[in-house]
Amino acid sequence: xxxxxxxxxxxxxxxxxxxxxxxxxxxxxxxxxxxxxxxxxxxxxxxxxxxxxxxxxxxxxxxxxxxxxxxxxxxxxxxxxxxxxxxxxxxxxxxxxxxxxxxxxxxxxxxxxxxxxxxxxxxxxxxxxxxxxxxxxxxxxxxxxxxxxxxxxxxxxxxxxxxxxxxxxxxxxxxxxxxxxxxxxxxxxxxxxxxxxxxxxxxxxxxxxxxxxxxxxxxxxxxxxxxxxxxxxxxxxxxxxxxxxxxxxxxxxxxxxxxxxxxxxxxxxxxxxxxxxxxxxxxxxxxxxxxxxxxxxxxxxxxxxxxxxxxxxxxxxxxxxxxxxxxxxxxxxxxx
Amino acid sequence: xxxxxxxxxxxxxxxxxxxxxxxxxxxxxxxxxxxxxxxxxxxxxxxxxxxxxxxxxxxxxxxxxxxxxxxxxxxxxxxxxxxxxxxxxxxxxxxxxxxxxxxxxxxxxxxxxxxxxxxxxxxxxxxxxxxxxxxxxxxxxxxxxxxxxxxxxxxxxxxxxxxxxxxxxxxxxxxxxxxxxxxxxxxxxxxxxxxxxxxxxxxxxxxxxxxxxxxxxxxxxxxxxxxxxxxxxxxxxxxxxxxxxxxxxxxxxxxxxxxxxxxxxxxxxxxxxxxxxxxxxxxxxxxxxxxxxxxxxxxxxxxxxxxxxxxxxxxxxxxxxxxxxxxxxxxxxxxxxxxxxxxxxxxxxxxxxxxxxxxxxxxxxxxxxxxxxx
Numbered sequence: 001x002x003x004x005x006x007x008x009x010x011x012x013x014x015x016x017x018x019x020x021x022x023x024x025x026x027x028x029x030x031x032x033x034x035x036x037x038x039x040x041x042x043x044x045x046x047x048x049x050x051x052x053x054x055x056x057x058x059x060x061x062x063x064x065x066x067x068x069x070x071x072x073x074x075x076x077x078x079x080x081x082x083x084x085x086x087x088x089x090x091x092x093x094x095x096x097x098x099x100x101x102x103x104x105x106x107x108x109x110x111x112x113x114x115x116x117x118x119x120x121x122x123x124x125x126x127x128x129x130x131x132x133x134x135x136x137x138x139x140x141x142x143x144x145x146x147x148x149x150x151x152x153x154x155x156x157x158x159x160x161x162x163x164x165x166x167x168x169x170x171x172x173x174x175x176x177x178x179x180x181x182x183x184x185x186x187x188x189x190x191x192x193x194x195x196x197x198x199x200x201x202x203x204x205x206x207x208x209x210x211x212x213x214x215x216x217x218x219x220x221x222x223x224x225x226x227x228x229x230x231x232x233x234x235x236x237x238x239x240x241x242x243x244x245x246x247x248x249x250x251x252x253x254x255x256x257x258x259x260x261x262x263x264x265x266x267x268x269x270x271x272x273x274x275x276x277x278x279x280x281x282x283x284x285x286x287x288x289x290x291x292x293x294x295x296x297x298x299x300x301x302x303x304x305x306x307x308x309x310x311x312x313x314x315x316x317x318x319x320x321x322x323x324x325x326x327x328x329x330x331x332x333x334x335x336x
Numbered sequence: 337x338x339x340x341x342x343x344x345x346x347x348x349x350x351x352x353x354x355x356x357x358x359x360x361x362x363x364x365x366x367x368x369x370x371x372x373x374x375x376x377x378x379x380x381x382x383x384x385x386x387x388x389x390x391x392x393x394x395x396x397x398x399x400x401x402x403x404x405x406x407x408x409x410x411x412x413x414x415x416x417x418x419x420x421x422x423x424x425x426x427x428x429x430x431x432x433x434x435x436x437x438x439x440x441x442x443x444x445x446x447x448x449x450x451x452x453x454x455x456x457x458x459x460x461x462x463x464x465x466x467x468x469x470x471x472x473x474x475x476x477x478x479x480x481x482x483x484x485x486x487x488x489x490x491x492x493x494x495x496x497x498x499x500x501x502x503x504x505x506x507x508x509x510x511x512x513x514x515x516x517x518x519x520x521x522x523x524x525x526x527x528x529x530x531x532x533x534x535x536x537x538x539x540x541x542x543x544x545x546x547x548x549x550x551x552x553x554x555x556x557x558x559x560x561x562x563x564x565x566x567x568x569x570x571x572x573x574x575x576x577x578x579x580x581x582x583x584x585x586x587x588x589x590x591x592x593x594x595x596x597x598x599x600x601x602x603x604x605x606x607x608x609x610x611x612x613x614x615x616x617x618x619x620x621x622x623x624x625x626x627x628x629x630x631x632x633x634x635x636x637x638x639x640x641x642x643x644x645x646x647x648x649x650x651x652x653x654x655x656x657x658x659x660x661x662x663x664x665x666x667x668x669x670x671x672x673x674x675x676x677x678x679x680x681x682x683x684x685x686x687x688x689x690x691x692x693x694x695x696x697x698x699x700x701x702x703x704x705x706x707x708x709x710x
Contacts, residue, residue, distance in 0.1 A: 214446025222458035
C-alpha cells in the first residue's frame with residue numbers, strides 16, 4: 001500500500017499548526033501524544049516497581065486478557081466515531097455466548113452453526129439498537145441501556161441461570177490453543193484492529209463514519225446516508241460484541257449468563273482514553289489500542305505489585321477522567 | 337395517455353422550449369408547515385450565466401424556497417423545471433445530481449476533518465483496480481481540493497483541519513464545497529457574512545468566472561450594496577409571495593427596500609432622538625484570557641451602542657465578560673458602573689435582556705452583537 005496516501009487528518013499538517021505556542025501546547029495538540037505519554041509512563045512506572053510486568057509470560061497473559069474486551073472495543077470505536085454509543089455491548093456479548101453454548105450443548109447443533117447463530121444474535125441486537133436510535137430517534141443512551149437489560153434477562157432465561165458446560169471439544173481446544181505465544185483470541189483481535197484501522201483511514205465507508213460523526217447534517221446534505229452509516233456501525237458493534245462473548249466462552253469452555261457484565265464501561269473507558277471524541281467525528285483505531293493497553297498495564301501492574309484489586313477499579317476511573325481532561329486541554333490548545 | 341403517444345409530444349415540447357427555456361424555473365411553489373402556508377405559489381426563473389438576487393425580509397420564505405430547491409424540503413405544490421424538463425427533488429442527493437448546489441448560511445462543516453474531506457464530502461475520489469471503489473485515493477483527493485480552492489486564492493492547505501481555520505476561511509471552504517462537482521445552479525445564502533473585503537472581492541471574481549461558464553447563481557444577501565454589485569436581476573419575496581421580479585438596472589435602492597417591506601419607508605434609518613446624557617457604564621482595558629483583550633468603551637444614558645465586527649471578532653465575548661460581573665483580573669482590566677452594586681446587578685439583568693445573542697448562524701445576524709438600551 002502506498003505510504004503517501006495517509007489522510008493525515010489525525011495529525012495537524014506540518015508546521016502550520018505549530019505557531020510557536022510553547023512546546024507543551026504543541027505537543028498536546030498531536031493527538032497520539034496524549035495517549036502514548038501515559039502509556040509509556042505507566043509501563044515504566046510499573047516496570048520499575050516490579051520487572052515481572054514485562055516478562056514474556058506476563059506480556060502473553062496481558063495480551064490474552066485484553067483481547068476479549070478489545071474485540072468489542074473495535075466495534076465501539078467505529079460507533080463512537082460515528083457519534084453514537086452502545087451500552088448494551090457487555091450483555092449482548094453474554095447473550096450471544098449463551099445462545100451459542102446453548103445451541104451447541106443442549107440443542108446439539110454443529111459448532112459452526114451455533115457460532116453463526118451467536119453472531120447473528122449480536123448482529124440482530126445491533127440492528128435493533130441502530131433502528132431505534134437512527135430511525136426512530138430514541139437517544140442511544142436510552143435505547144442501548146434498554147437493550148442491556150433485555151439481553152441480560154434473555155441470557156438468564158435461556159440458561160435458566162446456570163453456566164453451560166462442558167462445550168464440545170473443538171471449542172475447548174480453540175480456546176486453550178497457544179497461538180503465536182498468546183491466544184487465537186489475540187490474533188483475531190489484532191487482525192480486527194488492522195482491518196478497522198485501514199477501514200477508518202482509507203476506505204470510503206470509514207470516512208463516511210467520520211463525516212457522520214463530525215457533522216451529521218453536513219454529511220447528509222453532501223449525500224451521505226447517515227442513517228445507514230449509523231445502523232451499519234450498530235450492527236458491526238453487535239457482531240463484534242458477539243464475537244468477544246464467544247471468544248471468552250471458548251477460552252473458559254463455559255457459557256455463563258453473566259459473561260460481559262461491566263464490559264460496556266471498560267470498553268467505553270478504553271475507547272475514550274484512546275482519544276475518540278465523545279461527540280463523534282474524531283479518534284483512531286490505534287488510539288483505542290493504546291487505550292486498551294493502558295487499562296491492561298494498570299490492571300496487571302497493580303496485581304503484580306500486590307495492591308488490593310479494588311484499587312484497580314479506582315485507578316481506572318481516575319485514568320479515564322484524566323484522559324478526557326487531556327483531550328479537552330488538547331482541543332482548547334488547538335482552538336485558541 | 338400511453339407512453340407511445342406521450343413520448344413524441346414531450347420531445348416536441350422540449351425541442352420547442354429548450355433553446356428558449358430558462359435554465360431553472362420554479363412555478364407556483366407552495367409549502368406549508370403544520371397547516372400554515374409559508375409559500376403561496378412562488379415563481380422564480382433563472383437564466384444561464386445569470387446572477388439573481390433573492391431578497392426579502394427574515395421570514396419572507398427565501399430559506400424555505402431554497403431548501404425546496406436543495407431537496408431538503410419537499411414542496412406541497414407547483415413544479416420545478418431544469419432545462420425545461422420537470423425535476424423531482426426528493427432528497428439533497430437528487431438536487432446534487434441535477435447540479436443544484438446550496439451553500440447554506442450555517443457553516444456546515446465537520447471540525448475535526450481536513451479541508452479535503454469537507455470539500456469532497458460524499459465524493460472522495462476512489463482508487464482504480466479491483467476493490468478500488470472501496471478505497472480512497474488521498475493524493476488525488478488533496479490535489480483536486482487544491483484545484484478547487486485555487487480560484488478562491490485562499491491559501492488554505494487541503495490537509496489542514498477545518499476547525500483550526502479562521503471563520504472566514506471556513507466559509508471559503510464551505511463555498512469550495514459547492515464548487516466541487518458540476519454545479520449548474522448555485523445558491524449562495526449570505527455567503528459573505530464572515531469574509532473580509534478582500535475575500536469578498538475574490539468571491540465576486542469567482543462568481544463572474546462561474547457565470548461565463550454558464551453556471552447560474554441565486555444570491556441571497558441583506559447587503560444591498562453587494563447585491564447591486566453582483567446581481568443582474570432581483571426577485572423579491574414578501575410573506576411567501578413574489579413581490580417583484582425586476583432587472584437590477586431598473587431599480588434604485590429605495591425601490592428595493594419598498595419591495596421588500598411593502599410600504600414606503602420615510603428613511604432607511606429612523607432619525608436619532610435625544611442627546612446622550614452622562615456616562616453610566618465605563619469599561620476600561622477589559623481583558624479575559626483567550627477571549628477579550630484590552631477593550632474600552634463608554635455608554636451614556638439614552639444612547640444605543642452597536643458593536644460591529646466580523647463573525648468571531650469577539651463582540652459576544654465582551655458582553656459575556658461583562659455579564660459575568662466577576663472581579664476584573666488584577667492589574668489588567670477594570671470596569672465600573674457608576675452606581676452601587678445593586679444597581680449594577682439590575683443593570684446586568686437589563687443588559688442580558690437587551691443582548692441579542694448571536695444565534696447568528698441560523699438567524700443571519702452576522703453583524704448583530706450587542707445593544708445597550710439605556
